[in-house]
Amino acid sequence: MLTSQLVPLLADAVLIAIIAVAVVLVAGTAGLVVTRRRKSAELPAPTQPAPLETAEPKVGEDAEEPRDTPTRTLEDTELPALEKPESAQGRLVRLRAKLARSQGSLGKGLLALLSRDKLDEEVWEDIETTLITADVGVAPTQELVERLRTRVRVEGVGPEQARAILREELIELVNPSLDRSLKVERNGDQPAVVLVVGVNGTGKTTTVGKLARVLVAEDKHVVLGAADTFRAAAADQLQTWGERVGVRTVRGPEGGDPASIAFDAVKQGIAESADVVVVDTAGRLHTKIGLMDELGKVKRVIEKTAEVDEVLLVIDATTGQNGLTQARVFAEVINVTGLVLTKLDGTAKGGIVIAVQRELGVPVKLVGLGEGADDLAPFDAEQFVDALLD
Numbered sequence: 001m002l003t004s005q006l007v008p009l010l011a012d013a014v015l016i017a018i019i020a021v022a023v024v025l026v027a028g029t030a031g032l033v034v035t036r037r038r039k040s041a042e043l044p045a046p047t048q049p050a051p052l053e054t055a056e057p058k059v060g061e062d063a064e065e066p067r068d069t070p071t072r073t074l075e076d077t078e079l080p081a082l083e084k085p086e087s088a089q090g091r092l093v094r095l096r097a098k099l100a101r102s103q104g105s106l107g108k109g110l111l112a113l114l115s116r117d118k119l120d121e122e123v124w125e126d127i128e129t130t131l132i133t134a135d136v137g138v139a140p141t142q143e144l145v146e147r148l149r150t151r152v153r154v155e156g157v158g159p160e161q162a163r164a165i166l167r168e169e170l171i172e173l174v175n176p177s178l179d180r181s182l183k184v185e186r187n188g189d190q191p192a193v194v195l196v197v198g199v200n201g202t203g204k205t206t207t208v209g210k211l212a213r214v215l216v217a218e219d220k221h222v223v224l225g226a227a228d229t230f231r232a233a234a235a236d237q238l239q240t241w242g243e244r245v246g247v248r249t250v251r252g253p254e255g256g257d258p259a260s261i262a263f264d265a266v267k268q269g270i271a272e273s274a275d276v277v278v279v280d281t282a283g284r285l286h287t288k289i290g291l292m293d294e295l296g297k298v299k300r301v302i303e304k305t306a307e308v309d310e311v312l313l314v315i316d317a318t319t320g321q322n323g324l325t326q327a328r329v330f331a332e333v334i335n336v337t338g339l340v341l342t343k344l345d346g347t348a349k350g351g352i353v354i355a356v357q358r359e360l361g362v363p364v365k366l367v368g369l370g371e372g373a374d375d376l377a378p379f380d381a382e383q384f385v386d387a388l389l390d
């Protein structure tokens, strides 16, 4: 009797206890999530320089404190390990096969034509067409054909010398004498500032992320500025790139003023004694005046505190003439110091390298050869031409 009354009472008590424990667990987990979110939201704190809560961005320090030692904390185990980016040297060599794959038809096509026993007018026309189709541009094409014709006439080139001559003349056209080095050395006690501009969709944000890796691989202390406030996901995208290699991203509210974010990023760079601040910008080609106002303001505001050392214009190699037209507009509104040609892996029209350099009188400094994190390489005229002729 007593037992039969006690059993339901006990069952009730157990049920209540289970519910209570469940409530406590759910509340605890939610609290944790909120805390962690808040923490990560505070990390970039653009206007209030604060020490990083996560792994310190300085390269090499992770080697002193390996993440897989038995003493690591729970916090440490939850953080993804910092990636070690590939050094810039030799990247183009690694990516050469990719370049050769996409540009093979241009190089092989030219070589096959030039190796013919009889080089008549028809063959020269075909050579011209091949070059123009690959976006080399009319003037450089005519120049190259003229030089090749002269050499064939004077030197009496046989099929076996065709490759060597074509190689020499193509390298000449890409102009190996241009200074393609990036200006990323500190100016006294101030960081170098690199402004990255270009139409949205060309691969600008990706390029800033990849460039941060190139610089980190060179042991540089980098700060990123997410001044593309126009595209909603751009700042998140950039921050993710930065976090992978322990680089801080300074960001502002969505739709915020790009110039003030650029200014904050440079201020942060100075506070952290960074070597380089790389600023991503929005590339709205609404009107030339609008673009000029926006980029001009970003540059002027930065120059209140630091020099702008590089203005890199990102161009999507797959867009051909359209890309060239856009590049011209940018070059009119801001003093571009270097070009980045992205998506060269996605087009057989590598001739754009030649055309765009000629058009703007600015060297191609970097090329994007894929969506992989380390698929950005310093441009080199000889290696580029060798890949064409592979």
Ligand code: GDP
Pocket (backbone or CB within 6 Å): 198, 199, 200, 201, 202, 203, 204, 205, 206, 207, 231, 234, 342, 343, 344, 345, 346, 367, 368, 369, 370, 371, 375
């Ligand atoms: P943004 O609007 O100019 O900042 O462009 P994003 O950086 O968001 O890039 C646009 C798209 O281009 C993304 O899907 C990138 O992964 C892709 N992309 C960027 N660079 C390259 C490249 O060199 N090769 C290829 N295949 N895709 C690229």
